[in-house]
Amino acid sequence: MKSPVSEPPHSKLAEKAVLSLMMRDEETRRRALLEGIGEDHFYCLQSVYLAVTTLSRSGATIDAISLTEELRSSGDLEGVGGESAVVEMWEMNENPRGWKQWVRALANARIERIKEDGLRWAADAKTPEAALEALRTTQEEMRQALAGPNRSKTAQEVAILVDQELHRLYNAGAIPGIPTGMGDLDQLTGGMKYAQLWVIAAETSRGKSVLMYQLGCSAIANQKRVAIFSAEMTVEEVGIRLISHRGKIMMDHLSSPKSAGKGHMNRMQTQLKLLAEEPFSLDDTPRMSLSYLYAECQRLAEIHGGLDLVIVDYLQILDVEVKRTENRQDAVSKLSSGLKQLAKLLRCPVVTGSQLNDNGQLRESRAIGQDADVLLAIGADGIRIQKNRNGKRDETLHYRLVGEIQTFAPFDPKERTAEQEAADEAAEREKAKKRSSGRDRQHRN
Template sequence: MSTTVPTPAPPFDDGDPGAQRAFERIPPQDLDAEQSVLGGMLLSKDAIDDVVEVLEGEDFYRPAHGIVFNAILKLHGQDEPADPITVAAALTKSGEIGRIGGSPYLHTLVQSVPTAANAYHYAEIVHDRARLRRLVEAGTRITQMAYAADREVDEIADAAGAELHNAVQVREDSATVRVGDRYGDYIDRLEHLQKNGAAKGVPTGMTDLDALTNGLQPGQLIIVAARPAMGKSTLALDFARACAIKHSRPAAIFSLEMGEAELLNRLTSAEARVGLHHLTSGDPTPEDWQRIAKAAPRIADAPLYLDVTANTTVMEIKAKCRRLQQRGGLDLVVVDYLQLMTSGRKTESRQVEVSDMSRQLKLLAKELKIPVVVLSQLNRGPEQRSDKKPVLSDLRESGSIEQDADVVILLHREDAYDKTSVRAGEADLIVAKHRNGPTCTITAAALLHYSMFVDMANT
């Protein structure tokens, strides 16, 4: 005797027939737009140049259309004509002509397009439908992960955030270009760099440091480490100010140590050149108020974001960064500081946990293609030596921090140990690790009464 197993209802089924139809609906696509795109490309070389900026083969819903698209691009890249005859010959040679329905289908594509002049518009429609399909696919994977529940909840939430980010991210400019089409722009950028001395990466505001690193590069994990009260938070805030205020590039600061009022005091002190003690005491002078009034518009208009959530986890920071990048872009992240964070997971030791967090922050930098600056404490090693300068081995709970980092900057001030030092007011930025360049020690002026570091030449 057989038993009939009822068909399971779709997720979130509330008995509404409309919901049932929506669940059973085919993925978002527009076959007419796909045909028009390909027809335009087969008719016009200019249409190919327009479309290639928007689409790639996997954006087509119908596999045969992706095959035709790639064949057109291959011919175009070889500077050969791409029309129904040449594309049919190329597909016949590769053994794919049968997969698209034969050479007559190529002529059908040409006949289906109203005008090749609208190819870019048709491409945008196809691209939008592809993004919607990726959202559907991401939603399906997220649902499967949630139902499986075979990992920690925070880990599943992080993976879900990554799936969603990958689904909605905007495609970069096409890599299939002729060198000659871009070389003029390259020469213009090179002349601009020579004339203005601008860093290719995110500027730090420190001339010598930018010259060494060429700016903070996308995908880099930059560790700024020091003993307490050396000024590492101040240095990181300088990086964020240079990015957001001086260059109008979005930056985010996640501070687990300072509150919003303290961060704003330091930001105002540095940008307006007002004594920090006047702000913390709530007694700025009339001259201070004038400086604050001049600096206020720069600070208020800057794309700088502050987050002072206590006991935050790496996964929460990653989720917030993804949202910021999706909403308005994000060029720099500062985390202050590593040892105050938690991973949100159970680990066998604190060293393993810190190592896991540094690895996750490195993955965040690679995923969002931005530099991530992370502050870290040093152990007591420098204080136990006659030469107080820190070294890489002084990284506290180091684990994989040194391994994950692309750049490690150890901050040192002699006057922190010897008030009578002849180098009072100076700071050493010891670039102890630089994956893509040389290491050296850069001297800066420590204007801590203004909560800032500046180039020695600007003092």
């Protein structure tokens, strides 16, 4: 015999009392909004809360009849007990003095539901890392629920913070953020500013990692503390790329040192000595998760008194635990949102990469573009600034990937190299071949 499944924590009486007051009084509805009461506070009667707020936003009269019709049109009337249940709530006529007590009961029940859901999520996880991610997410949801909505700053506090920020920007000069090493990009973005999320998007093998590490090298050259997390490559592979970019050393020589001459070997050793003294760390932990990133970044920040830049290579390859009701798009959305929140938490820029699909769109989630403050897309004609929060966008900067030395170098679009011309000719031949094939099919038909 199966044991009965217990319902999640809730207080139906408190839900009825709060909704009864919200139905009858506009001021109470405003109070609920100010106190952060939302649909997640209701378990049994969530659809009634949504009906009340929908009618309120539309300016319609709220009474038992309009609520009944709204619930009937949404298909939720029978689920809440029918018309008689709506009339019962309308006629409860509860004393407003009990408001705080009922709201507290709703909040406590909501926190308990978050806790139970999180523990089940962690228990169902297939790996310790996934369980840790589930617990971290649950902890953050509980922290926000406990803190409530009272996080707003007074006008005086806002003025003080804005004044401090203006002084900081003034003293920072023309480029308030960390220089990217690309003058035109710095002029348009102001450099990599604190609390920003930068996303570098490209199709496979277009140079996402190269550009990320190039930005990192620019920060390192400016004596900024940089934390690099590579979920794709090993420490050795990333280190070789950094040396190639910084020393302009051919990747062929680094991949096969025995074939390199003495002069090249000396340059490698010089770059290794310089690299060993730079203010950065590099982590290639397998199956890296958001929880791990948060914990390691906070550990590094405590050791060094803060971080200036975090690089995560790259977004879609990070490990994330999702609930049974979530899909891959939800998972990627969690990752991009998590990296944006990490930037705010550390008060430093976070740079990551994202795959583009064959249509040039961000793969798997629009949330990546929404969370990003700066979105750079690598294409055949250069680096396009697709998004630049509070700045100029839709500009194409003419930089070309020079894979031999792991660098994006400027080029004149009017000057076509033999390699580019050959690639264009091959592309035209392929197009002509497809057109010819299409005409042949039409002729046969």
